[in-house]
Amino acid sequence: MDEVIKQWKSYPQKEVMKMVADSITVLGDISCMVLRTHLWAEGFMDGILYQVSKYSEDDTFAKKRKKLFESGLIGDTCSEELKILNDIRNLVAHNLYPHKEIEDAVKKFPRFEQFHLPEKKDFLGLDLSKMSSFGLISFMLMHELMTIFWDPKVKN
Numbered sequence: 001m002d003e004v005i006k007q008w009k010s011y012p013q014k015e016v017m018k019m020v021a022d023s024i025t026v027l028g029d030i031s032c033m034v035l036r037t038h039l040w041a042e043g044f045m046d047g048i049l050y051q052v053s054k055y056s057e058d059d060t061f062a063k064k065r066k067k068l069f070e071s072g073l074i075g076d077t078c079s080e081e082l083k084i085l086n087d088i089r090n091l092v093a094h095n096l097y098p099h100k101e102i103e104d105a106v107k108k109f110p111r112f113e114q115f116h117l118p119e120k121k122d123f124l125g126l127d128l129s130k131m132s133s134f135g136l137i138s139f140m141l142m143h144e145l146m147t148i149f150w151d152p153k154v155k156n
């Protein structure tokens with residue numbers, strides 16, 4: 001794992017952020033965006049926890065979030081958004097057509113109004129502008145986790 005951490009830290013942050021953003025939005029489908037965001041978030045959470053010697057292969061996403069919060073590495077907003085991301089991921093993983101539930105869950109993000117796209121885009125009765133807000137919030141959440149990952153105080 002040390003080599004993986006060193007390799008990721010050797011890349012320019014801006015290039016990694018672009019790669020993450022491109023990866024999340026490659027197919028444009030909300031379910032794919034949710035799953036890819038969750039995977040990236042968990043990967044960065046693992047990397048951060050590994051660097052501060054709090055990593056365990058057996059920890060769930062929720063446990064990792066809790067460890068980051070209790071360690072003071074993430075604040076209230078980031079912690080809450082990671083919890084909501086995990087809830088939305090579970091909607092996608094356990095429902096065939098969760099789009100309405102995702103739309104409702106996205107509204108729970110603390111920064112939803114800050115990153116809410118104002119123009120309503122309706123498709124089959126769903127407000128896609130709210131779901132697209134998920135992409136903006138995901139971007140900000142990934143940026144926050146990446147900043148922590150690359151913080152020189154977080155050692156590998």
